[in-house]
Amino acid sequence: MPELLVSERIPVRIATDIVIARRAARELCERLGFGKADQTRLATAVSELARNVIQYAGEGVCLIEDRSDGVSRRIRVVVEDQGPGIADLGRALTDGFSTGGGLGAGLPGTRRLVDEFQIESAPGRTCVTIVMAKPF
Amino acid sequence: MRIPILRLERTLLVSIQVDLTDNDAMQFQSDLVERVAEIEALGVAIDITALDVVDSYMARVINDTASMVRLLGAEVVICGVQPFVALTLIEMGRDLMGADCAFNLGQGLEILNTRIATRGDTRFNEDEDA
Numbered sequence: 001m002p003e004l005l006v007s008e009r010i011p012v013r014i015a016t017d018i019v020i021a022r023r024a025a026r027e028l029c030e031r032l033g034f035g036k037a038d039q040t041r042l043a044t045a046v047s048e049l050a051r052n053v054i055q056y057a058g059e060g061v062c063l064i065e066d067r068s069d070g071v072s073r074r075i076r077v078v079v080e081d082q083g084p085g086i087a088d089l090g091r092a093l094t095d096g097f098s099t100g101g102g103l104g105a106g107l108p109g110t111r112r113l114v115d116e117f118q119i120e121s122a123p124g125r126t127c128v129t130i131v132m133a134k135p136f
Numbered sequence: 137m138r139i140p141i142l143r144l145e146r147t148l149l150v151s152i153q154v155d156l157t158d159n160d161a162m163q164f165q166s167d168l169v170e171r172v173a174e175i176e177a178l179g180v181a182i183d184i185t186a187l188d189v190v191d192s193y194m195a196r197v198i199n200d201t202a203s204m205v206r207l208l209g210a211e212v213v214i215c216g217v218q219p220f221v222a223l224t225l226i227e228m229g230r231d232l233m234g235a236d237c238a239f240n241l242g243q244g245l246e247i248l249n250t251r252i253a254t255r256g257d258t259r260f261n262e263d264e265d266a
Contacts, residue, residue, distance in 0.1 A: 015157035022189055040189065040220035044228070047191040095229065106192050109228030 005066040006031075012079070013059040018050040021062040025077060028064055032073045034134060041113040042075065042132045048110045049079040049128050057083020057126065067131070074133045086121040093119075139164045141171050147248060148172060148210075149241070151183040152198075161197040169204050177210045179248035183241050185216030190225060195232040202235035211251045213237065215244035 006028055010021045026043040034042070046062065053060035060081030067074040086092045095108045111117040116131035137160050142149040148171060156164060172180060182198065184190065190198070198214060205212045214237045217225075225232045238244035 015155075019155050026189075036220050037223055040218075040224050041227070043189045044191050044224045047189055048193075051191060051193055109192055109232075112227050113224060 005068065007063070007065045010062045010064065011059070012050045012053045012062050012081075015054060017062075018047055018054065021050045021064070022047040024064050025075070028066060028075055029132065032066065032068065032075065034073070034075075034132065038132055038134070042077070042130075045110045045113045045130055046077055046079070048106050049077070049130070052106060052128075053079060053081045053083070056086075057081035060126075070136075072133050072135045074131055076129065076131050078127065078129050080125070080127045082124055083126055085123040085126050086119075089119065089121055138167070141168060143171075143175065144245075146175065146178040146252075147245065148175075148177045148180045149183065150180070151186065151241075153186040155187075155189075155194065156197060165197075165201050165204060168201060169208060172205055172208050172210050177205075178252045179211040179213070179245075180205045181213050181215055181238075181241060181244040181248060183215045183244070184221075185218070185240070187221065188218060190217075190221045190233075192228060192232060195225060199232070199234055211248050211255075213244040213247050215239070215241045 008024050010024060011017060012021060022043040025046040026039045029039040029042050050062055060079060060083070063078040065076045067076045091097045093107050093111065098106070110130065114130040115133045118129040120127045137154060139150055139152060148168070150168065168180070171177070182201065184198065187194070202212045202214065212235060214233070214235045216239070217237055236247070238247050
């Protein structure tokens with residue numbers, strides 16, 4: 001196991017940052033030997049989350065980390081913002097619900113693309129953690 | 137970032153090569169509907185071969201654009217959806233992409249032409265204003 005695992009912190013402020021973040025996620029995915037399907041899934045998930053940050057919170061951060069261990073390769077992405085938070089998390093995770101004029105597929109859709117999905121939200125801090133994992 | 141709209145007789149071709157921001161998308165949609173109306177286009181092919189990620193926002197932009205074009209009276213085909221984009225879109229949500237699709241631009245144009253021919257459109261005639 002390499003001692004130093006990749007960790008990249010990408011600020012999310014403007015629309016082009018969405019592309020930067022999802023590209024970084026895809027590159028790490030590729031480097032760790034994930035297939036093209038997983039690369040696209042993770043890139044799309046990161047795109048959704050980064051877009052949410054810009055749309056609802058204005059700005060935030062996207063942290064992309066190699067969390068591989070002896071058992072599996074793992075990429076963890078944490079997307080965090082200091083925005084107003086999600087008032088009704090239950091509904092935000094329901095298909096078809098959107099307050100932002102989207103299709104309402106964002107969060108529930110993202111959840112289906114990754115292996116692990118966690119969300120915490122309160123006024124002033126929303127944090128979504130996703131993991132893409134594959135056994136060695 | 138403005139998306140070029142190419143004209144091929146009464147058909148318009150657009151190729152989306154980069155991720156569109158909200159403003160780009162709005163500009164693109166208004167440019168396209170204006171152009172469709174201006175030349176009374178019979179068909180529009182939207183090529184997205186170059187997009188390796190289509191998130192729900194981009195899917196909405198593409199879908200909405202297709203609906204706008206259809207509202208005006210033109211046929212529309214989305215061309216070149218990448219295999220892993222298709223896979224991801226369906227996993228995310230089944231109704232993200234509703235427009236008709238084709239493997240590539242060539243097939244898209246074929247579909248448009250067939251459809252335009254079968255609808256026997258009077259607008260094919262030169263003297264439509266007569």
